[in-house]
Amino acid sequence: MDADSDVALDILITNVVCVFRTRCHLNLRKIALEGANVIYKRDVGKVLMKLRKPRITATIWSSGKIICTGATSEEEAKFGARRLARSLQKLGFQVIFTDFKVVNVLAVCNMPFEIRLPEFTKNNRPHASYEPELHPAVCYRIKSLRATLQIFSTGSITVTELWK
């Protein structure tokens, strides 16, 4: 069926967010001074480091917790995280790569047809919630899969992780 093949084709993972810990305290000032692609946000106490190869942005805290965003697949996220840890090692910190966990995966998908949001909400009462004053999309939550979908009337759907 054409529609099925279109749906299967279109779903694209656009973002993978992961966290990991380096079991050591990181001196943000040193990283900020010696790292090439870093932004030091002193007021909130974190360093943003951007890598080019797996195009990722990492937020580094002094406690050793690092959040890595912008990867386009889970493997890439892990690879990027490891590169990051390696570069921190080169800067001189005793980095141990532990507790790697993928926290959020964001994907987009396009339906070839438009969707009627008010009727859709009525038919999917407990899961769907639609507030036109606040956001033009219907927010559909699937608890079993821990997913939140944002459904727009143009037919594009954003799938992300369910918080709470």
Added chain:
Amino acid sequence: MTGRVCRGCGGTDIELDAARGDAVCTGCGSVLEDNIIVSEVQFVENSGGGSSAVGQFVSLDGAGKTPTLGGGFHVNLGKESRAQTLQNGRRQIHHLGNQLQLNQHCLDTAFNFFKMAVSKHLTRGRKMAHVIAACLYLVCRTEGTPHMLLDLSDLLQVNVYVLGKTFLLLARELCINAPAIDPCLYIPRFAHLLEFGEKNHEVSMTALRLLQRMKRDWMHTGRRPSGLCGAALLVAARMHDFRRTVKEVISVVKVCESTLRKRLTEFEDTPTSQLTVDEFMKIDLEEECDPPSYTAGQRKLRLKQLEQVLSKKLEEVEGEISTYQDAIENELESSRPKAKGALANLTRDGSVEDTTSSVFGEDDAEDEELEAAASHLNKDFYQEILGSGLSSSSEGAGDPDGDTRPPALESLLGPLPTAASLGISDSIRECISSQSQDPTDACGDGELDLSGIDDLEIDRYILNEAEARVKAELWMRENAEYLREQREKEARIAKEKELGIYKEHKPKKSCKRREPIQASTAGEAIEKMLEQKKISSKINYSVLRDLNSKGGGGLQEEDAQPEGRTATRKLSRRKTPARRHRADPVTGVGKRLRPMVSAQPAKKAAAGEPLPLSPSTLGAEPARPTAVLVESGPVSYHPEDDPDEDDPDEDDGEPCVSALQMMGSGDYGCDGEEDDGY
């Protein structure tokens, strides 16, 4: 008539006198009951001569509120936190609701929602105002009143999305499905605000029709209903010869000017817009349009398709170019056989640019175009080739060697792409190798798996010293303001420390939740409560006991009481310096108690309260009474206590105990000195 049996004579004829509250047996005359609690309405005469009923109104939700004993107990002893929260919430709901002109039924419903929210602990961690606003908006939605979330946020001066988040959460938790907002609801409200005078109704009707049409054309999904209303009203006004500018409409409807314009243009795109005013009122077009976002999407798709077609055409052109390329290359090979060897050697080196230019530089005749071609080894190369190919193909037509040595130029041209991209060759290699890496690398032990990580590139991420200095300077300049603030703050703290008034702002410790007191009798409960609340121990315990249990065990308490007093007094002597610190909160407490103490019956009760502490705690550990704060400061009511305490004791017929004896001066001589303070 209760039908009781008289104790004396066994007769059943018992007369109840409601006024006096007596139950008397008519047979033998013995009084069975007196002071019966009667449920009668009593009337009292006013100053004006009229009479009014005696009594108080008790509210429905004020359950658990104990009536004030003798009046004046302002301490929140009787109210629990939950009742307070509900009362507070109710007050705020009414306040907000009146501003929105909601009727009483709505306000009550909102209060019910609030009660549900409180019972589900949804108010924790959220501003009360937000929760109240969410409850009110929920009511507005279920009742269908034309109130927008924007109105509420205007009243509260809160971001509308924050309110929306709270509202969504509330609706989800309470499992209330708020019906979707219909823009038609807002029309009467906005029309009224736009002041159409007599024609208000007609304009509203027209606007409604417009809205229905918009809905059928799928313009309303995903849009703010107020925006659609604004557009409909604007058009309706114009249709009825009212001049309402866009500015007026947006000030009423609260959307942006560009939004309104966009809606109007979207409406323009629908076929309905082509009808005249009269036609519109009469006819309703059958066909429905697609939503505007969908048509926009379709347009984009079409553009993409066009682009694809174009790119295909480009490829064809490129194909032509490559054929010309081949032709030229053949000619080259045919014209310079010896150069081929040199070329072959040099191509292995990889530095093709120089060879080609040097090789091409040898012959002049055909070299001019070729030289130019060689100098541009990027895309311009193709343009030049094309230009040169046209000219040389005419010459090359003479050469019979058509396709003898195509590979030579390919080998010439082959390394060109890689030469241009030498810089990323190792990274490409790395990418390839990285894809082959296994997901089974050991991560459990925490060691960093270095496979596939190119150290060289990572080294590039680390700046050298000069760069680091430059960067530091840049950062300093960027964040100068923040650094300045930090320094000022530190200076301020240092100054305050010098002056000795520096207060460390410790994060507020959340007060520990006290466990509910479990006691078997009222007296015990009060003891425990006062233990927790740490009110002064100078208050006479025995009086409280007397209140509860009529004179039973009064003697014992008296004996216990002087002991208690002296013991605490002794401790107070030892620990007076410590007390003085504690005295501050206690005097605060004492001050609170003093007005209570002034009223006599209240005094007795208050007096009696904390003292049961002392005997009970004494028995346990002598150290415990340190928790009981003994005021060594001026306690003016204390001497008043004693004579008052004496009186009821004497009235009860117990042996007279002098004040001094009560204070136990006989046992502890030194205490007499302390008592001089009083």
